[in-house]
Each structure stands twice: as structure tokens, then as C-alpha cells.
Amino acid sequence: MGYPAPSKRETALLRALGTRQGRRKSSCCRCEGVRAVRELLEFFPENVLFCVGTEKGLGQISFDPQKLRELPEHLFNDISGTVSPQGIIAVAEVPVAPEDVAGDFIFALDGIGDPGNFGTIARSCRAAGVRELWYSAGTVDPWSDKAVRSGMGAQFGLSLRGFASLDELLSTAAEKGYGTFFYADPHGGESCFTAPGLYDRSVVIIGGEPSGSHVERAQSINIPMPGNYESINAAQAATVLIFEYVRRLGQKQ
Amino acid sequence: MGYPAPSKRETALLRALGTRQGRRKSSCCRCEGVRAVRELLEFFPENVLFCVGTEKGLGQISFDPQKLRELPEHLFNDISGTVSPQGIIAVAEVPVAPEDVAGDFIFALDGIGDPGNFGTIARSCRAAGVRELWYSAGTVDPWSDKAVRSGMGAQFGLSLRGFASLDELLSTAAEKGYGTFFYADPHGGESCFTAPGLYDRSVVIIGGEPSGSHVERAQSINIPMPGNYESINAAQAATVLIFEYVRRLGQKQ
Numbered sequence: 001m002g003y004p005a006p007s008k009r010e011t012a013l014l015r016a017l018g019t020r021q022g023r024r025k026s027s028c029c030r031c032e033g034v035r036a037v038r039e040l041l042e043f044f045p046e047n048v049l050f051c052v053g054t055e056k057g058l059g060q061i062s063f064d065p066q067k068l069r070e071l072p073e074h075l076f077n078d079i080s081g082t083v084s085p086q087g088i089i090a091v092a093e094v095p096v097a098p099e100d101v102a103g104d105f106i107f108a109l110d111g112i113g114d115p116g117n118f119g120t121i122a123r124s125c126r127a128a129g130v131r132e133l134w135y136s137a138g139t140v141d142p143w144s145d146k147a148v149r150s151g152m153g154a155q156f157g158l159s160l161r162g163f164a165s166l167d168e169l170l171s172t173a174a175e176k177g178y179g180t181f182f183y184a185d186p187h188g189g190e191s192c193f194t195a196p197g198l199y200d201r202s203v204v205i206i207g208g209e210p211s212g213s214h215v216e217r218a219q220s221i222n223i224p225m226p227g228n229y230e231s232i233n234a235a236q237a238a239t240v241l242i243f244e245y246v247r248r249l250g251q252k253q
Numbered sequence: 254m255g256y257p258a259p260s261k262r263e264t265a266l267l268r269a270l271g272t273r274q275g276r277r278k279s280s281c282c283r284c285e286g287v288r289a290v291r292e293l294l295e296f297f298p299e300n301v302l303f304c305v306g307t308e309k310g311l312g313q314i315s316f317d318p319q320k321l322r323e324l325p326e327h328l329f330n331d332i333s334g335t336v337s338p339q340g341i342i343a344v345a346e347v348p349v350a351p352e353d354v355a356g357d358f359i360f361a362l363d364g365i366g367d368p369g370n371f372g373t374i375a376r377s378c379r380a381a382g383v384r385e386l387w388y389s390a391g392t393v394d395p396w397s398d399k400a401v402r403s404g405m406g407a408q409f410g411l412s413l414r415g416f417a418s419l420d421e422l423l424s425t426a427a428e429k430g431y432g433t434f435f436y437a438d439p440h441g442g443e444s445c446f447t448a449p450g451l452y453d454r455s456v457v458i459i460g461g462e463p464s465g466s467h468v469e470r471a472q473s474i475n476i477p478m479p480g481n482y483e484s485i486n487a488a489q490a491a492t493v494l495i496f497e498y499v500r501r502l503g504q505k506q
């Protein structure tokens with residue numbers, strides 16, 4: 001009890017962040033839910049402008065009291081983007097990816113339409129120490145409510161770079177010295193567990209149209225599925241490829 | 254147009270399947286959504302008792318016309334378990350796991366509370382050719398609406414076996430000749446990428462209390478996370494362990 005309500009300006013920002021346009025204009029995003037906000041406050045407190053919550057929600061996090069705003073439940077639930085509000089939303093500045101591209105390889109998403117998948121892939125990247133997560137048109141906004149919630153704030157620890165097309169993404173990668181391209185193909189290609197050079201200054205692409213430009217410019221790799229049931233989703237496939245990198249990294253040491 | 258409405262008995266069954274008790278009593282489950290129903294009809298048509306849908310929903314699947322039931326949209330949506338109904342639900346018999354336990358290892362879930370995670374793990378198992386997916390108390394009902402929807406019907410292709418406790422699960426496994434136990438420990442243990450015998454007549458456990466019985470009876474293994482951000486979810490961790498099995502399988506050949 002006893003924190004001020006958000007100002008009119010803060011309330012307007014909160015509402016605007018529900019749309020892609022609003023996020024772009026303000027370079028901010030919303031992060032909702034106890035666990036996601038806690039992760040954000042633990043790892044990236046400097047990005048957080050303020051937290052809005054119910055008395056109960058605010059009681060479940062710890063943060064600079066100057067940056068806490070309180071709302072009664074019915075007003076909070078009116079702002080909330082979830083079906084079962086947990087009474088806490090953080091408003092945070094979206095980080096700007098550093099100019100330098102870092103790491104052994106770039107993980108690239110093409111046409112990943114599900115924000116939950118994007119968030120899950122961001123978490124896997126962050127856990128694996130893969131910093132470059134690039135995406136092309138047709139992929140969801142990485143900073144949408146649902147993507148941030150699923151990502152548990154992992155997005156803040158990555159260099160996310162968006163491109164108008166996969167061609168543009170690949171050309172930029174090549175300029176930066178990441179010149180070999182691989183794409184995950186459900187229907188063929190070398191096994192991801194044995195393909196040489198898979199994470200060696202390369203781009204590994206998930207998703208995309210079967211007839212897209214990656215098919216011409218990239219080598220196909222395949223996640224073997226002895227169950228003959230090729231139906232793992234994009235987030236699962238991405239996780240397999242990301243942790244195959246971790247495995248190979250361990251072998252080098 | 255032109256299929257009969259579900260009978261009173263069918264409607265009562267449909268409704269009852271929304272609860273765990275109803276599913277247990279009838280040994281049936283509901284599978285909702287175009288993609289999930291299509292997968293079910295493709296791989297396990299013999300389990301499907303009937304499909305209920307709107308005119309539009311029924312138009313998106315192909316199945317024995319004798320087993321199709323039609324409802325106007327408002328009545329269908331009243332039955333639907335989803336926020337955005339797609340106009341199609343299949344009612345299917347839950348398969349009985351064969352007595353014989355099969356395969357190189359048993360994947361075991363302890364205390365996995367999220368039905369979406371269960372479904373995702375079921376899909377990974379099925380894709381990888383891992384047939385035995387066991388679970389102990391505290392794990393969600395594998396046949397709940399959401400678990401089946403997330404699993405896209407993968408559950409039907411697995412030997413799912415539930416136990417009152419993890420101890421009981423492990424004892425049964427040992428009796429069946431699966432006598433070494435491993436559990437995924439976020440805080441230590443040997444790397445899952447190098448641990449010997451990990452899939453050799455063993456049980457690999459995900460989830461559970463940090464102080465549970467598995468800690469005493471099983472060896473700990475760890476998914477290396479060089480990002481120092483130990484926050485992948487249970488479904489991602491399971492997928493890494495399941496596909497590490499696939500990788501080792503390829504090496505044997």
C-alpha cells in the first residue's frame with residue numbers, strides 16, 4: 001500500500017505498448033507476470049522505467065520504491081494483457097543491439113509467427129550463450145506482450161536484429177563475416193549432429209517458406225526423427241540446434 | 254451441411270470429457286482444433302469415435318461420414334474448451350499401453366504441472382521414437398484438453414504410464430529391467446552430452462522436487478548452459494535430453 005498511481009503519461013504509455021506501433025514509437029515494451037518481471041529486475045534492472053501493480057502484485061517483487069506505481073485490481077486488470085492477471089507489469093526500455101556482431105554463429109528466424117515460440121527460442125539462446133538472434137519479416141515482434149512474457153526477459157540479454165527480408169539478413173551476416181548459411185529442412189539434408197562447420201561463423205536458419213531464398217543460398221540440415229513423426233514445433237527444433245552448439249563447444253575444450 | 258447433431262449421449266460424453274473424472278470413467282478424451290484433429294485422424298483413426306464440428310470445421314477434415322456430427326456455431330462454441338474455437342473436436346478412445354515395456358530407455362516426468370509442456374514433450378518423444386513416457390503424481394493429466402491439443406495427438410503413439418509416486422515409478426521400471434536412473438539437475442551433475450549409459454536400459458527423469466526421492470536413487474545429470482542463465486523450461490530441457498538420445502543412436506549405426 002501507499003505507492004502513487006501511474007501518472008496520465010505513464011498510463012498512456014502502458015496502453016500504447018499493447019500495439020507494435022506504440023512500442024516502436026517509444027522504444028519500450030511491457031513485461032507482465034510475477035516470474036517474468038522478477039527475471040527482468042534481476043538481470044536488467046537498468047532497463048526498467050517503472051512497475052505497475054496491485055498491492056498484492058507489488059508485494060511479490062522487490063525494486064526501487066520510487067519506480068513503483070499502484071492500481072486497484074479492477075483498474076489493473078483493465079490494462080493487463082493476460083486472461084489471468086498476476087497483478088504486476090514492468091515497463092522497460094528495449095535495448096539497442098551493439099554494432100558489433102558477436103559469437104560463433106547467428107541464429108536466424110524466418111516467418112516464426114507464434115510469439116510464444118519466439119520467447120522460448122530467446123530463452124534457449126540466452127541459456128546457451130548464443131547472443132545473436134536475428135529475424136526477418138513475417139516473424140512476430142520480439143517485444144510483443146506475449147513474446148516478452150514467454151521469453152521471461154531473455155530478449156534483453158540478446159542482440160536482436162530485424163530485417164525486411166531473409167536475403168537482406170543473409171547479406172548483412174556475410175558482410176559481418178558470417179558467410180556460411182544453413183537451414184533446418186524437415187525433408188532432408190545432412191544430420192545436424194554431424195554436419196561440419198555448422199556453428200563456425202555461420203547463420204543457422206529456422207522456419208521460412210520451403211521455396212524461399214534460403215533454399216538457394218544455404219545448405220540444408222536435418223534434425224533426425226527416428227519416430228517418423230515430423231512434428232516438433234519451431235521452438236523445439238530451435239532448441240535442438242542451439243544445444244547441439246553447446247555440445248560441440250564442450251567437445252572443443 | 255447435412256450431418257446429424259450429436260445424440261444426447263454423445264453430447265453428455267463430450268461435456269464429461271472436460272473433467273479428469275469424466276475422462277477416467279469413459280477412457281476417452283477430446284482433441285480440439287483443425288491441426289490436432291487432422292494429425293489424430295491421419296495416425297490413429299481407429300481411436301476416434303466421432304467428430305463434432307460446425308459446417309466450416311467439418312469441411313476442413315476428412316473422415317468416415319458416419320462418424321461426423323454437426324452443430325451450429327453457437328452450440329459448438331458452448332462446448333469448446335478454447336478461447337478461439339476452430340469448429341472441430343474429435344472424441345477418441347485413450348489407448349491402453351501394452352504390457353511390455355519397449356525401447357532403450359524410459360522418459361519420466363515428475364511434477365510437470367503445465368499441460369502445454371506435457372504435450373510438447375509427448376511430441377518430442379514421438380518424433381524421436383521414444384515410446385515409453387511415464388509420469389508420477391503431480392504431473393498433469395496427459396489426456397486433458399490442453400495436453401492433447403499441445404501434443405497434436407502424439408500421446409496416442411506413446412506408452413503413457415502413470416504412477417502414484419516417483420518411487421513407485423522407479424521400482425516398476427527396475428522390475429522391467431530399466432535399473433539405472435538419471436535426473437536432470439539444474440545445479441550440477443555430469444553433462445548430459447557425455448554421461449555414459451544415459452540411455453542404456455535407464456530412466457531419465459525431468460522435474461520433481463529438489464529434495465525428492467530421485468535425488469537419493471538416481472544420478473544427477475546436467476544440461477550445460479554457458480549463458481549462465483538457467484531458465485529453459487521443462488519442455489525445452491526434455492527436448493534436449495530426448496534428442497541427445499537420437500544423436501547417440503546415430504553414432505551407434
